[in-house]
Structures are given as C-alpha cells and as structure tokens.
Amino acid sequence: MGGKPIIAISHLGCEKNRIDTEHMLGLLVEAGYDVDTNEELADYVIVNTCSFIEAAREESVRTLVGLAETNKKIVITGCMAQHFQAQLLEELPEAVAVVGTGDYHKIVNVIERVEQGERVKQVSVEPTYIADETTPRYRTTTEGVAYLRIAEGCDYRCAFCIIPYLRGKQRSRTIESIVAEAEQLASQGVQEIILISQITTNYGLDIYGKPKLAELLRALGKVDIPWIRMHYAYPTGLTPDAIAAIQETPNVLPYLDLPLQHSHADILRAMNRPWQGRVNNEIIERIKTALPTAVLRTTFIVGFPGETQENFEHLLEFVQQHEFDHVGVFTFSPEEGTPAYQLPNQLPQELMDERRHRVMELQQPISWRKNQQEVGKIVDVLIEQENPESGKLIGRSGRFSPEVDGQVYIEGKAKLGTIVPVTIHSADTYDLYGQVVKSYAPVSV
Numbered sequence: 001m002g003g004k005p006i007i008a009i010s011h012l013g014c015e016k017n018r019i020d021t022e023h024m025l026g027l028l029v030e031a032g033y034d035v036d037t038n039e040e041l042a043d044y045v046i047v048n049t050c051s052f053i054e055a056a057r058e059e060s061v062r063t064l065v066g067l068a069e070t071n072k073k074i075v076i077t078g079c080m081a082q083h084f085q086a087q088l089l090e091e092l093p094e095a096v097a098v099v100g101t102g103d104y105h106k107i108v109n110v111i112e113r114v115e116q117g118e119r120v121k122q123v124s125v126e127p128t129y130i131a132d133e134t135t136p137r138y139r140t141t142t143e144g145v146a147y148l149r150i151a152e153g154c155d156y157r158c159a160f161c162i163i164p165y166l167r168g169k170q171r172s173r174t175i176e177s178i179v180a181e182a183e184q185l186a187s188q189g190v191q192e193i194i195l196i197s198q199i200t201t202n203y204g205l206d207i208y209g210k211p212k213l214a215e216l217l218r219a220l221g222k223v224d225i226p227w228i229r230m231h232y233a234y235p236t237g238l239t240p241d242a243i244a245a246i247q248e249t250p251n252v253l254p255y256l257d258l259p260l261q262h263s264h265a266d267i268l269r270a271m272n273r274p275w276q277g278r279v280n281n282e283i284i285e286r287i288k289t290a291l292p293t294a295v296l297r298t299t300f301i302v303g304f305p306g307e308t309q310e311n312f313e314h315l316l317e318f319v320q321q322h323e324f325d326h327v328g329v330f331t332f333s334p335e336e337g338t339p340a341y342q343l344p345n346q347l348p349q350e351l352m353d354e355r356r357h358r359v360m361e362l363q364q365p366i367s368w369r370k371n372q373q374e375v376g377k378i379v380d381v382l383i384e385q386e387n388p389e390s391g392k393l394i395g396r397s398g399r400f401s402p403e404v405d406g407q408v409y410i411e412g413k414a415k416l417g418t419i420v421p422v423t424i425h426s427a428d429t430y431d432l433y434g435q436v437v438k439s440y441a442p443v444s445v
Contacts (some may be wrong), residue, residue: 005115006034008042010067011140013050015147015196017078018140019131021048024077024107026136031108035138044073044096044111048104049080051166054333068094070354075114077104086121088441098121101167102127102400105135127168128154133181139173140385142384145402145416150178150216151197155206158261159340160301163198172204173221174196175212182223191329191382191419192227193220194401200230201237211237214245221249226419227382229401231257235283243290253398254294256287263318264311271304272339284322289381295399297326302359303352304332305343310341312355317418319362325370326405327363328354364429371406371427374399378437381422383409397422397432412436 007028011021024046028035039045045067049060060080067074076088077099085098092308096114099107100123113120130152131137139146151172171401182193186197197203204212222230228249233256246252261270263280287294300315319327331352372395385394393410399404412435414420422434 004033005043005111006036006041006338007044007046007111008036008039009046009048010063011048012063012091013048013078015194016149016152016198017048017050017150019137019147019196020078020101020104022137022139023131023135024104025111025138025140027105027108028111029138030136033108033111039067039072040070042072044074044075046077046107046113049076049078051079051083051162052064054335064088064095068092073114074109075099075110077107079216081121082127082166083162085121089119098123100124100127102129105129105131115170126168128171129172130171133176133184139188143189144382144384144419146185146188146190146193147196148178148181148185148193149173149197150200150203150204150266152196154198154200156199157272157339157406159270159343160304160335160338160412162335162338166335167198170198170202170206172207174207175204175216179219179223180218182220182225186224189417190225190367192229193225193415194229194231195220196231198232199234199237200232201234201242211235211239211242214239214241217242217245217249217252223251226251226380227398228252229255229398231401232259233257235260235280235287236284238287240290243287246291254291255398255401256291256294256296257401258296259282260297260298261310262304262315263300264314267304267307267311270306270340270343272299279320281322293400295325296322297328297401298324299328299330300359301330301332302355303347303349305340305347305357306345307332307347307355316359316362319359319366323366323370324363325399326367327359328404329359329363331356368427371429371432374424374432375427376424378421378423378431379434380419381408381410381434382419383410386416393436395422404430408432408434410434410436 053055073096075097081098082100097110097120102124103122110120110122153168153170165178194244228251353368379397381395382398383393383395395408421437424432424434426433
C-alpha cells in the first residue's frame with residue numbers, strides 16, 4: 001500500500017467512457033494505488049461523467065452532489081469535465097480536479113499533484129489522445145466480453161450532437177495496434193469483442209486516406225475470438241467491400257447497429273445528415289439481400305425542431321416497412337453549443353414524448369415476431385450471469401448486444417464466460433428463454 005490513498009471510480013455514460021474508466025483503473029493499479037469499489041472506503045472518488053444529453057448531465061450532477069454531501073474528495077473526468085471545466089471547479093468545492101476526455105491517461109499525475117495540495121484543471125482544449133494496446137487496462141465488463149475502441153472522436157458535425165466538441169476529431173488506431181489488443185483480450189479468455197468508435201464505418205480514413213473497415217474485419221478474423229460485433233455502422237459506409245468482409249469472416253457477427261436518426265430527407269438535412277436521406281432504403285435493402293441473417297438495430301430521434309406530423313408519419317412508415325430487430329428512440333435534447341440549439345420551431349416535450357411512445361408501440365410487435373422466429377432453434381449463447389438463489393443462467397445470443405438489447409434466460413449448467421448451445425423454447429418482446437442442450441457437457445471448474 002505504501003501510504004497511498006484509496007481510490008474508487010464511479011462510471012457513468014457510454015461504452016467509450018467505460019474504456020476510459022478501465023484505462024484509468026489500469027494506470028492507477030500499475031502505479032500502486034489501492035482501487036476499491038466501495039466509495040465509502042475511498043479517499044478519492046473519480047466520477048467519469050457523461051454530457052451527451054440533458055438527462056445524462058442530470059445523472060452526473062446527482063452523483064457529484066451525492067458524493068459532495070459525504071465530504072469525499074472528487075476528481076471529475078469525462079465529457080462533463082471537458083464541457084464545463086471551470087464551472088465545475090467553481091460550483092463544487094469538493095472537486096479537487098477536473099480531467100478532460102483527452103487527458104485521462106494523466107490520471108496518476110493528477111492524483112499526485114492533488115496530494116501535494118494543488119487543485120488541478122487538466123483539460124486539453126482539443127483532445128488528441130487515444131489509448132492503445134500498451135496502455136494498462138483493468139476491465140469492468142463480465143469476463144466473456146470486452147469493448148475495443150478502434151477510433152476516437154468524430155469529423156461529422158450533426159446539428160444535434162455535441163460529441164465532436166467534447167471528443168475531438170476522428171483519430172484511428174492502426175490495424176496492427178487493434179489486432180494486438182484483440183490478441184491480448186483473447187489470451188484473457190474473452191469470447192466477444194465489441195468494436196466501437198463514433199463512426200465505425202469511417203475507421204481508418206484519417207490515417208490511411210480511405211476507410212479500412214473491411215481490412216480490419218478480415219485481420220480480426222484471424223484472432224481466436226468467437227464473436228466480433230460492430231457498433232455504430234453508418235449506412236453510407238457499408239460499402240460492398242465492407243459487406244463482403246462481414247460475409248466472409250466467420251467470427252464477425254452479422255449484427256449491424258445503424259444510427260439512422262430519422263427517415264425523412266427534410267429532417268435529415270436539418271440534422272446536417274443530407275448524405276444519408278438519399279440512400280437509407282437502398283442500403284438497408286442491399287444489406288438484407290447480402291446478409292439475410294443480419295440483425296439490424298437502429299436509433300431514431302423524434303421531435304427534432306421543425307419535425308411536422310407528415311415527417312413523423314414518414315418515420316412510422318419507415319419503421320413498419322423495414323422491420324428492424326431492435327429500435328431505440330430518443331426525444332430531441334437541445335444541447336447548447338450545437339446548431340440545433342438555436343433552431344426555430346422547437347417542439348414541446350409532451351409532444352416529443354408522445355411521438356417516442358408511438359414509435360416504440362409500433363416496434364414492439366415487430367420485435368416480438370423477430371424473437372418468436374428463434375423459438376425451436378438451437379443458438380449459441382454467451383453465459384454472463386448466474387442467479388445465486390435459483391441457479392438459473394443469463395446470457396446473450398448473437399442477436400443481442402450488452403445493455404441495449406435483450407437477454408437469454410437459461411435452465412441448465414454452464415460455466416460463466418463460455419459460449420454454449422441453448423435450445424430456445426419461448427420468447428417475449430425483448431428476451432428469449434431456453435435450456436442448455438442436454439448433450440453439452442460443461443467444463444468442470
């Protein structure tokens with residue numbers, strides 16, 4: 001221990017934030033700090049905040065205020081630290097440091113400076129850092145799954161999105177670096193790697209001069225990892241070559257998270273996504289033809305300024321037509337500093353909530369039918385949890401991504417962190433229910 005302070009980390013926000021948290025943990029452990037999950041025992045609590053939308057900021061503020069009331073020394077990191085650096089130090093006396101999204105790798109130095117009595121503001125004006133396979137990391141996910149960041153930042157300027165202002169320009173890692181980290185994760189027994197960046201289909205554009213997603217997928221196909229899943233594949237980036245790479249690489253799941261945001265060309269233009277409106281239908285049909293077993297997830301924003309009833313009805317028809325497997329719906333959140341914040345014809349929250357409800361209501365029977373198609377099949381399931389009381393297992397099939405999709409509830413025995421065959425006997429709108437195949441003999445522990 002050597003007299004060093006005990007540190008806890010409170011993680012909020014997306015999986016990109018989670019990776020930052022894991023690197024901070026790894027760096028602190030490597031430097032000899034005691035890291036404890038119990039905030040009550042900690043001398044310092046690092047709060048890795050989210051600032052994507054108002055609701056996320058409110059959660060971050062509640063967490064910070066709650067810790068301040070217990071007189072904890074707080075280190076604020078992440079998107080909210082990047083967004084409101086001076087304001088946070090001014091309004092929260094218990095905050096001993098703020099650390100920006102491009103500075104989390106300096107966390108050990110920040111703690112050392114705070115220990116010397118300094119109140120630290122460590123925030124780069126424009127984040128440029130991205131961790132690689134040499135950066136220490138302490139994973140916080142279940143043992144069978146890990147996120148792998150292939151790029152950071154974003155070069156697009158969607159009118160509603162504050163991420164480029166908080167995370168900087170796109171900066172990709174090399175294929176060699178990503179494969180090296182994938183090999184490390186494979187050696188740790190990871191069964192599923194989830195590739196993340198802001199725009200995964202733009203991977204490599206900044207360092208290779210053109211997108212290299214297809215080449216990356218083929219390189220990862222040689223790594224001994226059963227499942228590789230992609231998040232945030234912009235439909236315009238799913239070129240024939242990228243689709244071919246998914247087809248030809250057995251361990252790449254045909255699971256595509258397409259952040260479409262809307263269907264109507266007028267709204268997409270207002271969102272500063274005009275390239276997308278012309279090709280949504282064509283690309284989705286091409287994907288379905290090329291990858292008939294593909295699982296398609298998407299997210300939509302309802303209530304964008306100026307969204308008319310006609311625009312909204314177009315979206316409803318689009319959802320009905322394409323029958324996505326999974327749909328997430330958000331109401332528009334006006335973010336100060338983005339172009340959409342100043343747009344006229346802002347819609348009342350009540351109307352936005354009603355529209356969100358209608359899309360979700362429309363999607364539910366579609367999701368139910370999709371899940372019913374799994375009944376009677378034997379599917380591979382990654383086992384992630386065991387109920388200590390009932391002994392029942394919980395896992396995910398390839399159809400489900402962690403936290404955003406459903407789960408598989410399972411009878412039978414299997415080792416945590418393994419992929420096993422499961423017979424699906426029933427399903428509801430969101431989840432599947434099954435039994436470990438009788439002939440499967442679980443590995444003894």
